[in-house]
Amino acid sequence: MTTTDLDATTIAGLERTASELDAADPIAALRDEFVGAETSLVYFDGNSLGRPPRATVDRLARFVTEEWGGRLIRGWDESWMQLPFAIGDEIGRVAIGAGAGQTVIGDSTTVLLYKLLRAAFDAQQAADPARVEIVVDTDNFPTDRYLVDGIARERGGRVRWIEADRAAGVTADQLRAAVGPQTAVVLLSHVAYRSGHLADAPALTGIAHDAGALILWDLCHSAGSVPVEADAWGFDLAVGCTYKYLNGGPGAPAFAYVAQRHQAALAQPIQGWMGAADVFAMGPEYRPAEGMRRFLSGTPPIVGMLAMQDTLAMIERVGIEAIRAKSVALTDFTVTVSDTLLAPLGVAVASPRDAAERGGHVTLSHPAMRAVTAALWEQDVIPDYRDPEGLRIGLSPLSTSFAETLAGLRAVAAAVRAAS
Numbered sequence: 001m002t003t004t005d006l007d008a009t010t011i012a013g014l015e016r017t018a019s020e021l022d023a024a025d026p027i028a029a030l031r032d033e034f035v036g037a038e039t040s041l042v043y044f045d046g047n048s049l050g051r052p053p054r055a056t057v058d059r060l061a062r063f064v065t066e067e068w069g070g071r072l073i074r075g076w077d078e079s080w081m082q083l084p085f086a087i088g089d090e091i092g093r094v095a096i097g098a099g100a101g102q103t104v105i106g107d108s109t110t111v112l113l114y115k116l117l118r119a120a121f122d123a124q125q126a127a128d129p130a131r132v133e134i135v136v137d138t139d140n141f142p143t144d145r146y147l148v149d150g151i152a153r154e155r156g157g158r159v160r161w162i163e164a165d166r167a168a169g170v171t172a173d174q175l176r177a178a179v180g181p182q183t184a185v186v187l188l189s190h191v192a193y194r195s196g197h198l199a200d201a202p203a204l205t206g207i208a209h210d211a212g213a214l215i216l217w218d219l220c221h222s223a224g225s226v227p228v229e230a231d232a233w234g235f236d237l238a239v240g241c242t243y244k245y246l247n248g249g250p251g252a253p254a255f256a257y258v259a260q261r262h263q264a265a266l267a268q269p270i271q272g273w274m275g276a277a278d279v280f281a282m283g284p285e286y287r288p289a290e291g292m293r294r295f296l297s298g299t300p301p302i303v304g305m306l307a308m309q310d311t312l313a314m315i316e317r318v319g320i321e322a323i324r325a326k327s328v329a330l331t332d333f334t335v336t337v338s339d340t341l342l343a344p345l346g347v348a349v350a351s352p353r354d355a356a357e358r359g360g361h362v363t364l365s366h367p368a369m370r371a372v373t374a375a376l377w378e379q380d381v382i383p384d385y386r387d388p389e390g391l392r393i394g395l396s397p398l399s400t401s402f403a404e405t406l407a408g409l410r411a412v413a414a415a416v417r418a419a420s
Contacts, residue, residue, distance in 0.1 A: 046396025050247035097229035169197030191359030272297030
């Protein structure tokens with residue numbers, strides 16, 4: 001058998017596997033509910049910006065003509081004032097395992113992380129002046145690291161860095177060694193943005209609590225993709241974006257979770273009129289509202305929070321466990337195809353191979369990946385690039401098929417060959 005025959009046989013086997021996986025996929029029909037999924041474009045960036053649901057097209061049009069255009073300013077009294085809390089509770093219920101009254105839609109991820117991290121640090125230091133450290137890992141998302149550094153300088157604290165393995169993430173032993181009587185807050189990502197490593201959130205939360213610290217979880221790469229149980233796992237605080245697996249659209253506002261037991265004690269630092277006890281009193285001094293309203297600042301971005309409702313409805317319809325099962329199958333298939341087609345070209349899998357330690361994306365490493373990513377975009381194959389030498393395959397379980405995944409990975413192989 002020639003090399004060409006062997007390649008053809010290998011590809012035929014992978015195509016047969018992809019077809020069988022798509023046929024057996026219990027949520028495969030949801031792909032048809034997304035704009036653009038019917039085209040030949042391969043989308044490997046659902047972990048950065050999800051496709052829009054078709055239902056969102058009608059939802060946004062109705063809002064413009066009926067609510068904004070028809071009700072005008074009356075919309076605030078009729079529904080908009082409560083929308084950040086109603087959608088927040090929906091996210092809590094279907095995506096992050098949070099009871100009502102603990103999740104709100106608000107500002108960008110960066111702003112909400114700042115609010116909660118600063119509030120937690122201040123509360124901890126007020127209770128115990130010795131708690132001056134914020135613990136974060138060196139491989140966390142840049143915003144998280146930059147905020148920690150800035151808040152530590154702003155509040156006279158200091159940063160305790162964990163040197164995280166980019167493929168393995170923060171371990172229990174590492175966190176245990178980093179926290180202690182001086183720890184105020186720990187900030188970790190549930191799914192690492194670079195490698196896709198899935199942290200053991202319950203265990204790490206317990207370690208932080210044993211040291212008397214609060215823990216703030218970044219759920220940006222996990223909400224809507226992997227199961228989260230904020231209440232059951234004992235989370236203190238969490239923030240997540242909505243434009244990835246929740247398909248909220250570019251720049252859609254983030255959500256904040258604050259456990260009920262902490263809400264009254266935390267004073268968020270950006271005091272605005274929407275977080276006041278009486279929003280329309282317009283009084284001479286700020287008095288914070290009770291509950292999650294106190295974590296709002298300015299006027300809520302109503303238009304920006306509309307689109308995610310359609311994806312939340314899908315998640316509720318099929319359940320996060322089914323979504324996670326599809327995600328595991330997609331990433332397992334990606335690893336298998338990579339081992340078969342890409343490893344002979346010098347491409348390495350830079351994500352955990354154990355699905356229990358992996359979120360919804362797989363990173364492939366090769367020196368040519370920056371050029372490969374640019375070439376693929378020209379061919380309507382859309383992954384993204386992350387230093388060093390990493391091409392991320394972001395697989396959105398609701399809208400990505402196995403056939404699409406195989407087509408994209410074949411294109412990656414061809415691009416690596418051309419660049420090498």
